[in-house]
Amino acid sequence: MRVCVIGTGYVGLVTGACLAHIGHSVICVDNNEEKVKLMKSGQSPIFEPGLSEIMQSAIQSGNIEFTTDISAGVSHGEILFIAVGTPPLPTGESDTRYVEAVARGIGANLDGGYKVIVNKSTVPIGSGDWVRMLVMDGIAEQKTLVTAGGAASQEKLPEYASEFDVVSNPEFLREGSAVYDTFNPDRIVLGGNSPRAIDMMKELYAPIVERNFASDKSLPQVPVLATDLSSAEMIKYAANAFLATKISFINEVANICDRVGADITQVAKGIGLDSRIGSKFLQAGIGWGGSCFPKDVSALVHTADDYGYEAQLLKAAVSVNERQRLIALEKLQQALKILKGKTVGLLGLTFKPDTDDLRDAPALNLIEQLNRLGAKVKAYDPIISQTGMRHGLSGVLVETDAERLADGCDALVLVTEWEQFSNLDYAKMAKLMSHAVMIDGRNFLDPETMVRAGFQYIGVGR
Ligand SMILES: NC(=O)C1=CN([C@@H]2O[C@H](COP(=O)(O)OP(=O)(O)OC[C@H]3O[C@@H](n4cnc5c(N)ncnc54)[C@H](O)[C@@H]3O)[C@@H](O)[C@H]2O)C=CC1
Ligand SMILES: O=C(O)[C@H]1O[C@H](OP(=O)(O)OP(=O)(O)OC[C@H]2O[C@@H](n3ccc(=O)[nH]c3=O)[C@H](O)[C@@H]2O)[C@H](O)[C@@H](O)[C@@H]1O
Numbered sequence: 001m002r003v004c005v006i007g008t009g010y011v012g013l014v015t016g017a018c019l020a021h022i023g024h025s026v027i028c029v030d031n032n033e034e035k036v037k038l039m040k041s042g043q044s045p046i047f048e049p050g051l052s053e054i055m056q057s058a059i060q061s062g063n064i065e066f067t068t069d070i071s072a073g074v075s076h077g078e079i080l081f082i083a084v085g086t087p088p089l090p091t092g093e094s095d096t097r098y099v100e101a102v103a104r105g106i107g108a109n110l111d112g113g114y115k116v117i118v119n120k121s122t123v124p125i126g127s128g129d130w131v132r133m134l135v136m137d138g139i140a141e142q143k144t145l146v147t148a149g150g151a152a153s154q155e156k157l158p159e160y161a162s163e164f165d166v167v168s169n170p171e172f173l174r175e176g177s178a179v180y181d182t183f184n185p186d187r188i189v190l191g192g193n194s195p196r197a198i199d200m201m202k203e204l205y206a207p208i209v210e211r212n213f214a215s216d217k218s219l220p221q222v223p224v225l226a227t228d229l230s231s232a233e234m235i236k237y238a239a240n241a242f243l244a245t246k247i248s249f250i251n252e253v254a255n256i257c258d259r260v261g262a263d264i265t266q267v268a269k270g271i272g273l274d275s276r277i278g279s280k281f282l283q284a285g286i287g288w289g290g291s292c293f294p295k296d297v298s299a300l301v302h303t304a305d306d307y308g309y310e311a312q313l314l315k316a317a318v319s320v321n322e323r324q325r326l327i328a329l330e331k332l333q334q335a336l337k338i339l340k341g342k343t344v345g346l347l348g349l350t351f352k353p354d355t356d357d358l359r360d361a362p363a364l365n366l367i368e369q370l371n372r373l374g375a376k377v378k379a380y381d382p383i384i385s386q387t388g389m390r391h392g393l394s395g396v397l398v399e400t401d402a403e404r405l406a407d408g409c410d411a412l413v414l415v416t417e418w419e420q421f422s423n424l425d426y427a428k429m430a431k432l433m434s435h436a437v438m439i440d441g442r443n444f445l446d447p448e449t450m451v452r453a454g455f456q457y458i459g460v461g462r
Helices: 012-022 033-040 051-058 069-078 095-110 127-147 176-185 195-210 229-260 264-272 294-307 314-326 326-336 362-372 402-404 419-423 426-432 447-450
Strands: 002-006 023-027 064-067 079-082 115-119 162-170 188-191 224-227 343-348 376-380 411-414 437-442 457-458
Touching: 002 012, 002 069, 002 095, 012 023, 012 051, 012 064, 012 079, 012 162, 012 176, 023 069, 033 064, 051 064, 051 176, 051 343, 069 095, 079 095, 079 195, 095 115, 095 127, 095 294, 115 127, 115 195, 162 188, 162 195, 162 229, 188 195, 188 229, 195 224, 224 229, 229 264, 229 314, 314 447, 326 362, 326 411, 326 437, 326 457, 343 402, 362 376, 376 402, 376 457, 402 426, 426 447, 437 447, 447 457
Parallel strands: 002 023, 002 079, 023 064, 079 115, 115 162, 188 224, 343 376, 343 411, 411 437, 437 457
Antiparallel strands: none
């Protein structure tokens, strides 16, 4: 099928490349010229395992193209994905200006033929109808432009004005395993009221639904859930809010464990074995971050507020997380007492392993607070240190390896559980430090091994 993906970030580029990989003809549109230039040369502007490989094979097979020209994408695609960012506004609500620009842009470039316009971005509930309206506005603007020169007349909209449908197809991929998740989704949600549009979306995803590209082909077909627009939009927010709340829950229990002397890793195992609870997302630590949990939970709280409903549980999940993001600081103060004049080394900067994404990373709060308290901050991150993607980072000296990081530090904080951190030479690192304190912000390291290496080991809730 012919596909256009507008916005080539973590979601759009992965979606475009994976759809091209399974045989569709894809044009990816982005208004960032630098990115488009890079992608045309076969390079991915983001670090995502497996992405460069499938991009390059799709380029070679001629299944994918990159452009800044939205009109080329819109006329190519029978299915048009909107995959631009929806970052948070200071009020907590979602900033939908990029979606708005793209929806109008699609309308302004529709040139006949039935199109399915797909909201892949996470958008506030009700956005499906709003996008339809904006596309219609775009069509009207197009008509006005055509008649410009004389007085802008309000002529009847062109015949094809109604020849599109809007579908909500929320994305559930995780950064760091985005390609895997796209080929192995737990479910595909399709919200909309047009059977024709839903059928086209089912055809698009058929190879994924039938597990042709899954790592385990013996699994049953991927469930496809067809819903109305608003329910699909709500599923996305509810899923992220549930997962974030689950983490806040385990962090709350971890803090109680700290006080009563229980071990949260054993507690999480014990409750996770209950199939009604499940073992995933019970990893206690320094809180959830990233480009989506914080903004999506806040946006849902904001939506509830708009309807006069106070989402108390979600607000509590957010406030537990805000406190948790500073738990490493508390532990550092307990171990070192005064932080002024001390040097603290951060193992990891990104909000989770296997990504280069620093958006709303707990490391950023830590750097800011440590600086405020007069500590010097150094960091080593397997990706940020090596790719030089240090833009926007201030108040931190980025080291090129873990031993340089340890050298002269009074404490280390493991912020991101990169696999590489499981087999560093910790005994050597401890010797290089002024005080060998290890705050394991992800409960990732083995406490006994750390003690044998010479560290005072402090986990979260253990
Ligand atoms: N990052 C993630 O893991 C996930 C993100 N989402 C949602 O997907 C959406 C996209 O998120 P990301 O991919 O992380 O965003 P991103 O910020 O990485 O990428 C957005 C892209 O859109 C481009 N763009 C902005 N305005 C444009 C325009 N007018 N025309 C063409 N391109 C334009 C930007 O240049 C950028 O490349 C958001 O709504 C997010 O909540 C959903 C699931 C997972
Ligand atoms: O909407 C989105 O953007 C995505 O948000 C999350 O994916 P992602 O943010 O990439 O990463 P997660 O693995 O969910 O981790 C999010 C945060 O929670 C933290 N976390 C996760 C799991 C856990 O047990 N404990 C914990 O503290 C991580 O360290 C990280 O800071 C969801 O898992 C995806 O399904 C969703 O599509």
